[in-house]
Amino acid sequence: MTTLLIDGSSRPHSNSAAFGERLLVGIPHQTLHLADAHLNFERDTRETDQPQGDASDDYAQLFAQFQAADTIVLSTPVYWYNMSGQLKVFIDRWFDSFSHGVSFAGKRLCLLIVGADDPVHKAQPIIEQSVKLSCDWLKMTFMGTATAVADLPGDVAKLPVLPADAQKLRQILTLTTN
Numbered sequence: 001m002t003t004l005l006i007d008g009s010s011r012p013h014s015n016s017a018a019f020g021e022r023l024l025v026g027i028p029h030q031t032l033h034l035a036d037a038h039l040n041f042e043r044d045t046r047e048t049d050q051p052q053g054d055a056s057d058d059y060a061q062l063f064a065q066f067q068a069a070d071t072i073v074l075s076t077p078v079y080w081y082n083m084s085g086q087l088k089v090f091i092d093r094w095f096d097s098f099s100h101g102v103s104f105a106g107k108r109l110c111l112l113i114v115g116a117d118d119p120v121h122k123a124q125p126i127i128e129q130s131v132k133l134s135c136d137w138l139k140m141t142f143m144g145t146a147t148a149v150a151d152l153p154g155d156v157a158k159l160p161v162l163p164a165d166a167q168k169l170r171q172i173l174t175l176t177t178n
């Protein structure tokens with residue numbers, strides 16, 4: 001089993017990355033920081049004679065890591081009550097791969113959310129719903145979600161214990177990834 005953590009924050013030493021790293025302690029994994037990548041917006045070329053896709057940025061490299069993983073942990077800060085633009089653009093770009101016949105079927109996806117303004121009630125349902133439906137559409141298995149309340153860098157690292165939903169998700173991953 002190969003596990004990949006995707007940090008959807010725009011800042012270094014993010015709470016999103018810290019949340020993922022704490023979730024995955026003891027579980028071998030690789031980490032990808034979207035803030036370090038150059039990623040262009042999705043361009044829908046279906047009604048043109050252009051091929052679907054954009055080779056001028058880092059998408060192919062990022063997607064190669066995604067493709068190699070069985071279990072993917074998406075971790076996002078809440079931006080305006082939704083996922084970060086960085087993560088949304090990466091997910092939008094999956095359409096390029098899908099259009100070229102790449103199968104997502106069977107991959108296992110987890111979702112971590114970090115926000116400052118009551119994210120459990122104000123953001124988690126929206127983000128979870130869109131990721132769950134995308135999993136269904138692409139025939140990936142949604143493994144679960146966990147949410148942390150945090151704002152300043154270091155807030156998640158300082159939490160004495162992981163939130164209960166993260167502990168539950170960690171248990172599932174520990175049992176199923178080794």
Ligand SMILES: Cc1cc2nc3c(=O)[nH]c(=O)nc-3n(C[C@H](O)[C@H](O)[C@H](O)COP(=O)(O)O)c2cc1C
Pocket residue numbers: 009010011013014015016017076077078079080081082114115116117118119123150151152153
């Ligand atoms: C552009 C922007 C928009 C934000 N919008 C929200 C929001 O709508 N709801 C919320 O709970 N927190 C919001 N926040 C706060 C972040 O979610 C919070 O600081 C989080 O810990 C950042 O995680 P990170 O360190 O992984 O980037 C926003 C932060 C930024 C920079």
